[in-house]
Amino acid sequence: MISHYIVVGLGGAIGAILRAALGKILPLAVYGLPCYILLVNMLGCFFMGFLSELMTLHWKAPDNIKFFLISGVLGGFTTFSAFALEFGLLYQKQQYFFAITYTTLTFALSILSFFVGLIIVRVLS
Numbered sequence: 833m834i835s836h837y838i839v840v841g842l843g844g845a846i847g848a849i850l851r852a853a854l855g856k857i858l859p860l861a862v863y864g865l866p867c868y869i870l871l872v873n874m875l876g877c878f879f880m881g882f883l884s885e886l887m888t889l890h891w892k893a894p895d896n897i898k899f900f901l902i903s904g905v906l907g908g909f910t911t912f913s914a915f916a917l918e919f920g921l922l923y924q925k926q927q928y929f930f931a932i933t934y935t936t937l938t939f940a941l942s943i944l945s946f947f948v949g950l951i952i953v954r955v956l957s
Contacts, residue, residue, distance in 0.1 A: 839896045843904015851909050865930050866918040869911060870938050876910030877942040881949030889957060 851872055860868045883901055887893050893901075915938055922931035 835896060836899045839900040840904040840907070843900040843906075844908030847905040847908025847910075850905075851911065864927070865934055865937075866922070869914045869918055870934065870941065873910050873915065873938060873942045874945040876906050878945040878949040880906050881946035881951075882953055883949075885950040885953040889953060 854872060854875075855868060858868045858871055860866065880902065883906075887898065919931055919935055922928075922934060
């Protein structure tokens with residue numbers, strides 16, 4: 833049982849490092865709209881859908897691998913708190929249009945990305 837916590841922690845560290853590394857290559861904003869965290873969350877949701885469907889249909893991964901990849905790496909990679917910060921900064925600057933657009937895009941594109949990952953596994957099966 834304790835090993836689950838260790839693999840989640842190790843995966844979380846890797847996910848956070850990956851997120852920070854992407855921050856060096858992805859644009860922080862486009863036309864005033866924060867896009868870095870949006871893109872990170874879309875990628876994370878895509879891989880969440882892809883891995884969960886892969887593990888359901890084709891790969892009976894051991895629990896430690898599931899905890900490492902899903903809760904650890906992807907949990908550390910994606911970040912709702914950074915999304916909330918970006919929204920809060922836009923709101924405080926009274927950029928309400930951007931705040932609403934950012935929120936809508938984040939939710940819609942992240943969920944869409946999840947299902948795209950899921951569908952890719954089904955199509956390739």
